[in-house]
Amino acid sequence: MTKLRAFRTFILVTIFLLPAVLHSQVQLRDTTVTLQHHTFELNDDYSMSTYSTNDNDIQQVQFNGKVIENELIRLVILPEYGARVLSFVYKPTNHEYLYQSECGSPYGMNDGNFYYDWLMVYGGIFPTFPEPEHGKTWLLPWSYNVEKNTSDTVIISMEYTDTTAYENAPGSFNNGITNITCRIEVGVYAGSSLWDFNVNLKNNNTSDVNYEYWTCTTLTPGSDIGNTGSPLNSEIVVPIENYEAAWSPGSWIGNYGSLYDFTNINYLSKWDDMGIAYAHNLVDNYWGVINHDNNEGIFRISENIETPGMKFWTWGKYNVDNNLYDFSNGGKDNYIELWAGVSNAFFNDATLSALEEISWNEAYCPTVNMSGISKINNQLAVNFGWEQNTASVYYELLAFRPNIDYRINMYLTGDNNYPVADQTITANAAGNSEDFNMDFIANGDYTIGFEVYKQNDALILFAEKDITVSMVSTNELYTANSMRIISKGNRKIHIALETAENYKLHIYNTNGQLISNKGFTGTTCEVTLPLNGMYIVNVVSNNSSFSDKIVVK
Template sequence: MKNITSIIFLITIFNTHAQVILKDTVITWRTFEYTLNDDNSIDSFSPEPFDTTSVKFNAYILENEYLKILLLPEFGGRILSLIYKPTGHEQLYRNPVGVPYGVGQDWFYYKWLMVYGGIFPTLTEPEHGKAWLLPWEFKVVRQSEDSIKCVMRWRDTVEFKNADPNKWKYGITDIECNYYITLVKGSSVLKTEVELKNNKNETVEYEYWTCITLAPGSDRNNPFCTDGLEIIVPADKIKIPAWYPDIARQEKHVTGQRGVYYFDKLRLWKNWVNDGIAYVWDDENLNYWGVINHDNEEGLIRVADNNITPGIKIWAWKFDDYENVNPFENPDNVKRPYVELWAGNSHEFFEPAILSAGSTLKWRETFFPTVKLNKITKANYNFILSIDTAGFFYNKEFEVIFVTDNPGDEHIVIIEAEGDTNYTVSEINLMPDPRKGNEVLLKIPDDVFNNNIDSLRVKVANLYRNKSIDVAVSPDKITSVKESGAEIANEFYLKQNYPNPFNPVTNIEYYIPETGNVKIVVFDALGKEAETIYHGNQIEGKHIVSWNGSQYASGIYFYGIYYNGKSKVRKMILMK
């Protein structure tokens, strides 16, 4: 894929001594030439190669020590760019050239669409709604050296006369959407709030979805996803519309549930063999979801009250199609290297939500850029926490990885035993590293389970603010696999598997200093034995065994060697 950049011209007026700053800016976007009618439908469109023009927008840059945010009120009230400054990388996708598509079709409200990207509200109809191309009002709500709060505002007084009333059925709702964006000194997360106001004296039906176009860990001038992108959603099932059979064939159908499939292979973008939609189904409305790119070890996670936004829609282009596309040469090809995740007040498109007369609905959406995180155990508005207990059976350690909203503060990681008597098992103080991530290995004493304990509670806390996160781990999950043997001799080794990540076969190399009994075992992420690869006597020297994970789901696994009373374990990632 050729390196294509969007040119951004900056005109700044700001106080250079402020910790949180707001800058006026002008951005330029290349689009193929088109004109609009007064009702926002396409009047003319020139799809000739390289027949492009420049469109300029007034915009704003919101910036602190960790984040640089580009706000674009004039084209759909969107957050167009989110740069995580510790790595210097873009987290959102931004289309290098706009191409109108679906022109004249009834796929979208105005019978066409043009993708720019970012994070943006869509309402009051489904499929990008009415406001994606319209100007939104911009206002600074609160500004100080420590924080800035802005709002982008739009009110639905729009009706497209040529819209099919059987499909686009909500009419003029008069709903006002206030999209608040807040950036705070010392905070590495972007805080947003969505507020919907019903200005009518009657109940209205509507749809609202926040659309997020994702490309975490990208070059800021050329954002795109790679084959290491994983969709992080705490759910086991998805619903796939019938008109995407190629996508549906990638997953196993759930017996007795029409259109519902187990969510496994499609967690990885590289397994999307065609363009398609999937809705997360029968989930527990846990408060987080997002994506992680295992190639660059960066991600973007949204934390919100998903009882208010129970809908999770996934849209992805066919993985293989984007690689050789030059959008300036091929305007008919609108496919791009990104994945969309949507958060909705209803469970799927064309399913109405209800807003009662004169009422207001408001919720928070907080966006966490992540580094080195590969899974999530728990999240709140201040932390994301990942706990891996599989290491307990070979070296009595827990692996704790966390993301904090205040990486400039000292934190503490604690493991507490809970039972008849509560006591601290292990703890460590540390300064978070926003660029390399926060991975902590905490030792667990050998005799901890000799006491009558109900659980081990892992807690991460900010020492300067009243912020923390914790999760309890039951002993049966920790001790399902136990270490046999003592310390490992220097000449005895187990190498990292290769390739890693892999699909579905990987190689494992190890060395034993003298003839002895060897057992090679694979464990799942909870430490439960999945498969024995080899068990028998082997002579001194280097050995290589292979493991085929074709019968297992994508995810993190561990492989261990037991040799003459000694043991060693490493982590590997199966990515289908």
């Protein structure tokens, strides 16, 4: 047993811990991946023939694979084992973002839950079709082809046509031989940490056919290479308010088919046991997981027109760092399994019309040093908001093409408008972030606007977030009536307050441009403004805050 574990570690070092040399080009090469599992033998139809429950009875299996890498990421792909992207390493952190089982265990034999009446988890990201619950092809070899291999782009296609059926499949798996061709294209691009997982489904029949397709993702962002897992402080980030409960032991996740607040299950630490749930009313183009132990995440980006379904699964919070060499454990481990499907739930078929063909893009990307997501697209991810304790607005940003200059414009709009930042940054592979003190603004409701531009001033991201600013308690003074502003002519204004304190004065024009910024002590201050017009005057101290408008002539 000790020898087997040592051998596995050596294999992982050989495959995954390649020298962290920065490549300016995309590279493609062959590799051999060795995995291990508790011993079993399959019949020719992939059903279970025999298996051993002896913890020390371990088999090693080898697969030919492909490695695609650039200066930022490295993927390991196994066409021979279900068209699986087994590994996704982000080189700047040298961390793994996908789960790999230390030792696979067959489980669920003869329980009627899976197509071949058993299952084993190795991990990664892979297509499942034309049945639910991992489908037919999760363990089958797919044909593959190198579609493009240049210094800028490498694309590998993997393809499988469903022409066989397991005659003893449990009755709920009833789609039969669909004759659907599924084609996956994985693309990696020079200078980009975002990679593509494009899906094409073609009905080769002259009649309609029922089917299911789901992309299964097993996510462990920020993991040590060779020791993958999601800590309990991992957040499932999905743009929904509610989830629909499905199966769970004792219905801990909720009554089947009922809706519940998503915050009940949005951290692994909240999963009392294993269970299934579905997203209700996805409102944006992303979902993923952030490991808050190191704020590294992985996200799927897709328009979700063809894939409106989104399923949740974990083994629960009590299955962390299990001994996977213990056969009775049955593969339970701390990864987060999220699915994207063409239907809204398992065992709820979609239909391809006669000779119909559909395609969509799924892109996967890392996030680094980001505590959340406000907006994400195929170029960058950003999180921004208001921090009440420090009276500041902030942003966290990761551009998927670093070492390039971007212009950021950030501002507040509301009863009063305030510019926050208009600056050029050089994107860092470890992310960019900044806080801006705004303790001078008036209390109230605002919208944060955030814009990112390329060097050619093309807008590539726009996002907004509503916030409420409340920097004074109810027993503190906050009223325009306690500050008098008098226009004295010749663009001069006189500001009078009731209490002598140390104040900060900020004056803005109606475009939000800061015109005057000064401090004063006492109860009065005079300022001469550059032009006639309307201005917004803000005066703040440690104990009070005032805001008002005045027309200056």
